[in-house]
Amino acid sequence: MTTNADIEKTIGRDGVKSFSSPDRSMAEDLPVASGEDKGDESESGAYAPPSEKGETKPPDDKLSESKSDDDDDDDPPPPDGGLVAWLQLVAALLTNTISWGTPTAFGVFQLYYVQTLKLPQWKVSWIGSVQFLLTYGMCVVSGRLSDAGYIRSTFAVGAFLVVFGTFVTSLGYEYWHFFLSQGVTVGLGLGIMFMPPLQVLSSYFDKKRTFVMTGAATGTGIGSLILPAIIQYSIPKVGFPWAVRIFGFVALFCTVTAFLCIRPRLKPRRSGPLVEWSSFKERPYLLYSIGVFLLYLALFFGSFYINTFARDIIGFSTTNSIQLLLIQNGVSIPARPVVGYIANYHTGPMNTYIVTVILFAIITLSWIAVHNATGLYIYAVFLGLTNGVCQGMFLGSLASLTSDSRKMGTRIGMVHTIVAFATLAGPPIAGAIIDSSGGRFTYAQLYAGLAIFVASGFFIAARYAKTGPHLKVKV
Known part of the structure; x- marks a missing residue:
C-alpha cells in the first residue's frame, strides 16, 4: 500500500507528483536538500534539484536569458500564510470582481x-468583445510591468481608466459613445489593473497556490452577480445614466481597497523580453495555449446570449431574462473555491480543469434540448457551475506550468493575450450565426459546444506532454 510519504518522495522527471510506488534505486540517487540547498517545488510539484555547489538549478527556459543583477539574489520562500499574504487574496478578489x-x-x-x-x-x-479583447490583451504588458516591479503604479493607472470610462459611459447616447468609453477605455483599464494583484498573490503562496488563485477567481462570480443586478434594477428607478454611475462608485470602492492591500514581495525582474517566445517551445505550454484559445471562443456564449434566448425564444420578460444571468453567475461563487480546494489537495489543477471543460462542453450542447422556462432555469444553474469553474481553474492550471514565480506575470499575460483574440471573435461569430439562422440558436449552440470539446482534447494532449501516459499523476 502506497503511503503519503512514498507519494511525496516520488517525483517524476517533469516535476509532477506520482501516486505510483517509487523506484528505490532512483530514490537513492536523488540528492537530499535542506535549508538553503533545497530545490524549488511549485504547486504542480515542479522540482529543480540543487547543483553540486548547493545552489538551486535554474529552469531550462532561464538558460537562454542573459544573467542580470536581479538573478543574483534568491527570493525568500513564500510564507504560505499570514495577515499580509491573505490581504493579497483580498486585493486579487476585489480586482477580479x-x-x-x-x-x-x-x-x-x-x-x-x-x-x-x-x-x-x-x-x-x-462593444463587449472589444472590452474583452483589451482586458485580456493588455495582460501581457501589465504582466511584464508587474514582474519588473511596477505593481502599484500599473494598478493605479488601470483603476483610473476603469472608473473614468464607466462614468463617461453614463453620459453616452449613441453607439460610438459606448464603444469608445465602455469598450475601449474601460477595457484598457481592466487589462492593465488585473495582473499586478495576481502576480503578488502567486508570490505569497506555494503549496496553497491553486486554492488561493481559485479563491481569488471567485471575485469574477461576485462581480458578475452584483454588477448586472445594479444595472438591471437601478434603471427603472434612477435611469440608465445613474445606474451606470452607481456601477462606477462600486468599481471605485473595490479598486481603492485593493490598492491599499497590495504589498509586493519579490525582487523586480528588470531584464527579460516582453514576450518570452521560448515558452512556446515547451509542448505543454503550447498545447495549453491552443486549447485555451478554442475554449474562450465559446466560453462567454451563454453569458452574452442566454437572456436574449429567454426573451426571444422562450418568451421571458426582460426582467426575468436577466434573472437567468444572475442565477448563472451566482451559483458559480461557492463552486469555485470548493473545486479549487479539491484540485489543490487531491486531484491536481490540470486534471480538474480537463474534467471541468469536458462537462462544460456537454452542458453547452444540452442547451439545444431546452424548450421551456423550467428547463431554462435548470440549465442556467448547470451552465453557471461549469462555466464558473472553468474560469476559476484557468489561472490555477496555468500556474502549474510555471515554476518560476518571477515569470508568472509574463507567462500568464502571454496566454491572456492569446485568449484576447478568441474573446474578440467568439461572441460576434455566435451573433452572426444566430442572425443568419433567422434568430434560431441551434447552430450557434453546436458551434460553441464542439469548440469546447476540441479544446478539451488539447488540454488532454498538454497533460500527456507533461506527464506521459500516466493516469494516476497529480498535476
Whole structure:
C-alpha cells in the first residue's frame, strides 16, 4: 500500500507528483536538500534539484536569458500564510470582481443597447468583445510591468481608466459613445489593473497556490452577480445614466481597497523580453495555449446570449431574462473555491480543469434540448457551475506550468493575450450565426459546444506532454 510519504518522495522527471510506488534505486540517487540547498517545488510539484555547489538549478527556459543583477539574489520562500499574504487574496478578489465581473456582465448591457439603440445583435456585441479583447490583451504588458516591479503604479493607472470610462459611459447616447468609453477605455483599464494583484498573490503562496488563485477567481462570480443586478434594477428607478454611475462608485470602492492591500514581495525582474517566445517551445505550454484559445471562443456564449434566448425564444420578460444571468453567475461563487480546494489537495489543477471543460462542453450542447422556462432555469444553474469553474481553474492550471514565480506575470499575460483574440471573435461569430439562422440558436449552440470539446482534447494532449501516459499523476 502506497503511503503519503512514498507519494511525496516520488517525483517524476517533469516535476509532477506520482501516486505510483517509487523506484528505490532512483530514490537513492536523488540528492537530499535542506535549508538553503533545497530545490524549488511549485504547486504542480515542479522540482529543480540543487547543483553540486548547493545552489538551486535554474529552469531550462532561464538558460537562454542573459544573467542580470536581479538573478543574483534568491527570493525568500513564500510564507504560505499570514495577515499580509491573505490581504493579497483580498486585493486579487476585489480586482477580479471588477476586472472580470464587468465584461462578464455585458449581457445586461447587450440587451439594453439592442432594445434602446435598435441595433443588430452582432454589432452591439462588438462593444463587449472589444472590452474583452483589451482586458485580456493588455495582460501581457501589465504582466511584464508587474514582474519588473511596477505593481502599484500599473494598478493605479488601470483603476483610473476603469472608473473614468464607466462614468463617461453614463453620459453616452449613441453607439460610438459606448464603444469608445465602455469598450475601449474601460477595457484598457481592466487589462492593465488585473495582473499586478495576481502576480503578488502567486508570490505569497506555494503549496496553497491553486486554492488561493481559485479563491481569488471567485471575485469574477461576485462581480458578475452584483454588477448586472445594479444595472438591471437601478434603471427603472434612477435611469440608465445613474445606474451606470452607481456601477462606477462600486468599481471605485473595490479598486481603492485593493490598492491599499497590495504589498509586493519579490525582487523586480528588470531584464527579460516582453514576450518570452521560448515558452512556446515547451509542448505543454503550447498545447495549453491552443486549447485555451478554442475554449474562450465559446466560453462567454451563454453569458452574452442566454437572456436574449429567454426573451426571444422562450418568451421571458426582460426582467426575468436577466434573472437567468444572475442565477448563472451566482451559483458559480461557492463552486469555485470548493473545486479549487479539491484540485489543490487531491486531484491536481490540470486534471480538474480537463474534467471541468469536458462537462462544460456537454452542458453547452444540452442547451439545444431546452424548450421551456423550467428547463431554462435548470440549465442556467448547470451552465453557471461549469462555466464558473472553468474560469476559476484557468489561472490555477496555468500556474502549474510555471515554476518560476518571477515569470508568472509574463507567462500568464502571454496566454491572456492569446485568449484576447478568441474573446474578440467568439461572441460576434455566435451573433452572426444566430442572425443568419433567422434568430434560431441551434447552430450557434453546436458551434460553441464542439469548440469546447476540441479544446478539451488539447488540454488532454498538454497533460500527456507533461506527464506521459500516466493516469494516476497529480498535476
